[in-house]
Amino acid sequence: MKTTYVIIAAIVVIAIIIGGVFAYISLSSSTTSSNNATPTPSPSPSPTASATATPTATPKPTTTVSPTSTVTPTFTPTPTASPTLVPTITPATLNGGGGTLVAPLMSVWQGAYGSVEPQITVNYNAEGSGAGITDFKNQVVNFGESDAPMTTAQYAALPSGTTALTIPISASAVVPAYNLKLLNGTVCQNGLNFTGAVLANIFLGTVTTWNDASIQALQSPAVAAQLPNTPIITVHRSDGSGTMFAFSNFLSDSNSQFKTTIGESTTPNWVTTSGGTIAAPKNAGVAAAISGNNGAIGPLEIAYILENTGQTSIYYGTVENAAGNFILANVTNIAAALSAGASTGLPAGSASWTSVSIVDNIFSNTSATTVYPIATLTYALVYQNQTPSSITNAASAAALVNFLQWVVSPAGQSLGSGLGYVPLPANVVAVDTASIDTITYNGGAPIV
Amino acid sequence: MRFRLLRGDVILKILLAAAALFVIGVVVGLAVELFLGSAPSLFKFGPSFLVESKWQPSNNVFGAWPFIYGTLVTSAIAIVIGFPISLGIAVFITEKLKSHLTFGYLLGTLVDLLAAVPSVIYGLWGVFVLIPIIRDYVERPLSKSLSYIPLFSGHPFGYDFLTAGVILAIMVIPTMSAVTRDVLSVVPNSQREAMYSLGATDWEATQKSVLPYARSGIFGAFILGLGRAFGETMAVTMVIGNIPSVSSSLFSPGATLSSIIANQFGESSGVFQGALIELGLILFFVAVLINGLARLLLWRMTRATHAKA
Numbered sequence: 178m179k180t181t182y183v184i185i186a187a188i189v190v191i192a193i194i195i196g197g198v199f200a201y202i203s204l205s206s207s208t209t210s211s212n213n214a215t216p217t218p219s220p221s222p223s224p225t226a227s228a229t230a231t232p233t234a235t236p237k238p239t240t241t242v243s244p245t246s247t248v249t250p251t252f253t254p255t256p257t258a259s260p261t262l263v264p265t266i267t268p269a270t271l272n273g274g275g276g277t278l279v280a281p282l283m284s285v286w287q288g289a290y291g292s293v294e295p296q297i298t299v300n301y302n303a304e305g306s307g308a309g310i311t312d313f314k315n316q317v318v319n320f321g322e323s324d325a326p327m328t329t330a331q332y333a334a335l336p337s338g339t340t341a342l343t344i345p346i347s348a349s350a351v352v353p354a355y356n357l358k359l360l361n362g363t364v365c366q367n368g369l370n371f372t373g374a375v376l377a378n379i380f381l382g383t384v385t386t387w388n389d390a391s392i393q394a395l396q397s398p399a400v401a402a403q404l405p406n407t408p409i410i411t412v413h414r415s416d417g418s419g420t421m422f423a424f425s426n427f428l429s430d431s432n433s434q435f436k437t438t439i440g441e442s443t444t445p446n447w448v449t450t451s452g453g454t455i456a457a458p459k460n461a462g463v464a465a466a467i468s469g470n471n472g473a474i475g476p477l478e479i480a481y482i483l484e485n486t487g488q489t490s491i492y493y494g495t496v497e498n499a500a501g502n503f504i505l506a507n508v509t510n511i512a513a514a515l516s517a518g519a520s521t522g523l524p525a526g527s528a529s530w531t532s533v534s535i536v537d538n539i540f541s542n543t544s545a546t547t548v549y550p551i552a553t554l555t556y557a558l559v560y561q562n563q564t565p566s567s568i569t570n571a572a573s574a575a576a577l578v579n580f581l582q583w584v585v586s587p588a589g590q591s592l593g594s595g596l597g598y599v600p601l602p603a604n605v606v607a608v609d610t611a612s613i614d615t616i617t618y619n620g621g622a623p624i625v
Numbered sequence: 626m627r628f629r630l631l632r633g634d635v636i637l638k639i640l641l642a643a644a645a646l647f648v649i650g651v652v653v654g655l656a657v658e659l660f661l662g663s664a665p666s667l668f669k670f671g672p673s674f675l676v677e678s679k680w681q682p683s684n685n686v687f688g689a690w691p692f693i694y695g696t697l698v699t700s701a702i703a704i705v706i707g708f709p710i711s712l713g714i715a716v717f718i719t720e721k722l723k724s725h726l727t728f729g730y731l732l733g734t735l736v737d738l739l740a741a742v743p744s745v746i747y748g749l750w751g752v753f754v755l756i757p758i759i760r761d762y763v764e765r766p767l768s769k770s771l772s773y774i775p776l777f778s779g780h781p782f783g784y785d786f787l788t789a790g791v792i793l794a795i796m797v798i799p800t801m802s803a804v805t806r807d808v809l810s811v812v813p814n815s816q817r818e819a820m821y822s823l824g825a826t827d828w829e830a831t832q833k834s835v836l837p838y839a840r841s842g843i844f845g846a847f848i849l850g851l852g853r854a855f856g857e858t859m860a861v862t863m864v865i866g867n868i869p870s871v872s873s874s875l876f877s878p879g880a881t882l883s884s885i886i887a888n889q890f891g892e893s894s895g896v897f898q899g900a901l902i903e904l905g906l907i908l909f910f911v912a913v914l915i916n917g918l919a920r921l922l923l924w925r926m927t928r929a930t931h932a933k934a
């Protein structure tokens with residue numbers, strides 16, 4: 178009798194707890210306009226802290242913007258210019274999530290931006306591009322981030338009535354990194370020559386040793402004579418990644434068999450080659466697998482190599498571009514690649530970016546003689562109209578515009594070069610600025 | 626009656642029962658959530674998912690077999706290497722160091738400390754220390770002399786089932802040896818004394834009396850170790866090579882259920898994500914199955930022992 182009471186009471190307690198949790202979750206995630214419709218104005222206790230705070234602070238920052246506050250779209254990326262940003266006067270928190278490629282740069286941005294706009298806190302969760310797009314779709318972040326543009330299916334899955342803006346915020350490049358002991362006993366340094374076709378054959382497993390005639394034919398006679406018959410060990414990422422997308426995109430362009438067998442994807446269908454194949458997590462895992470195995474080759478992000486210069490025994494090769502020149506990646510020729518790739522026209526931020534690929538755009542551009550051919554953009558994803566929700570209010574919308582303006586400005590872009598991120602060229606920044614200028618809050622006028 | 630219900634005793638009982646039921650709720654919720662999450666792939670591929678050996682996310686072709694195989698192979702290696710060592714450690718500490726209690730305690734604590742090392746540290750150590758050692762001093766000689774055996778065929782470079790199994794063995798040793806030690810230490814001294822009085826040596830007493838007496842507990846330790854090996858993710862991911870392949874060679878890179886989830890979940894969506902969650906569902910069911918089986922065997926063994934006594 179007593180036990181029955183106890184069990185019934187326990188079940189009631191459990192039901193209340195579980196029900197309460199579910200109710201709380203569903204209430205806070207579905208429609209929250211009721212409790213967040215009024216943006217919290219709470220004036221700053223220290224108005225001097227924010228350089229851009231105006232004395233006529235009102236709770237509606239969106240309506241008090243002077244026309245001079247737009248970023249001029251034609252500046253060149255020099256660190257000296259300081260942008261005029263949308264004034265933000267209320268504290269706000271921006272939550273973002275997405276790709277790991279941009280994560281090191283994002284943490285630098287968080288620190289630097291914090292001293293520019295102490296009122297605004299930016300959180301970034303480097304959860305991966307796929308998760309970033311999912312979080313963006315579910316509207317649980319203020320901005321998503323992805324190394325590859327959204328696919329048609331991903332665009333279709335967005336909430337109806339919304340318009341997604343795709344905003345390139347940084348760029349990187351992928352290099353063929355290797356670890357090879359030459360016949361004279363020394364380790365092969367930077368500058369072994371590759372073409373997309375030969376790289377594709379290596380990863381397809383049809384070129385299996387380092388002294389293969391097709392590799393030798395690309396080198397100077399002195400280097401060709403030193404190539405050993407060491408089996409080629411192919412290394413790639415085990416996790417999905419924008420690095421793999423750019424690399425497989427380039428190899429698919431170069432070799433139709435690669436395109437059908439392995440394909441272009443963040444998770445390509447890699448094959449096991451006869452010399453051996455290793456997949457390792459993240460850039461660091463790929464780097465460790467390459468440096469630990471004589472004869473290994475694998476795609477690495479240039480930022481990772483530049484960050485670790487002198488610390489690893491990893492060297493990287495040149496890649497032949499459309500003009501027939503073998504280019505060793507550096508910040509200058511990657512920036513040139515982005516500029517050339519964007520010059521054929523990028524879509525408006527609100528249009529579909531599904532087919533945008535810097536690699537494709539410059540793949541047959543023979544007039545771009547100095548560009549490095551495997552360059553890639555990484556994108557922020559934001560909704561054009563910032564709908565009020567538990568994470569979005571007038572203050573966060575203004576803060577988002579301010580943050581994005583700062584990120585694409587020379588102040589933001591210059592911070593990346595030390596880490597191997599390439600500053601966006603002027604023609605990409607112009608597209609970005611045009612997109613940012615269209616962001617509205619709750620159907621109102623553009624915030625800028 | 627009504628007032629008696631509100632006594633502190635009863636309230637405490639309710640709270641305790643709620644805590645116990647909470648665990649049940651979590652397990653059931655987990656199963657439901659895994660099932661719902663895997664629905665896109667569950668209904669698309671059906672049972673063939675278990676035996677399909679292709680895993681090609683960009684072609685929407687998914688099969689769990691390479692990962693089930695990899696999990697089984699690495700766990701088997703871990704147990705084959707780890708179980709005798711754990712048993713040795715436990716017997717040494719409880720039977721041989723009885724007169725050196727401080728040293729035994731110290732040794733036991735050191736072994737336990739192995740369990741406190743985060744698995745990512747094992748992974749790093751595996752990549753930079755263990756892989757070169759295994760590759761140069763174990764795999765290359767084996768592959769040179771015994772490559773006609775399928776187990777040792779192929780070109781070894783360290784990122785493979787064998788290395789993953791060895792790492793796992795090191796990781797399951799603290800679990801298995803701690804439980805075995807506890808079990809052996811509660812074997813009544815009368816058991817040993819009876820053997821000694823018959824003129825048995827130390828080893829005979831251990832072999833004929835202590836180990837049989839504790840076998841159900843030792844079996845429990847074995848299962849706990851197996852469970853740890855099944856679910857271990859990070860260290861394995863870093864050394865196994867992450868190729869979804871089914872190969873008879875120990876020198877071939879592979880992947881496990883948990884490693885593929887850790888690797889690819891971040892960039893997944895749609896059916897791809899469903900397939901990954903279904904792998905989680907499989908792992909969940911295998912874990913429940915193994916533990917259930919272990920409990921059943923343990924229960925039958927203890928019942929048999931009691932019946933004999």
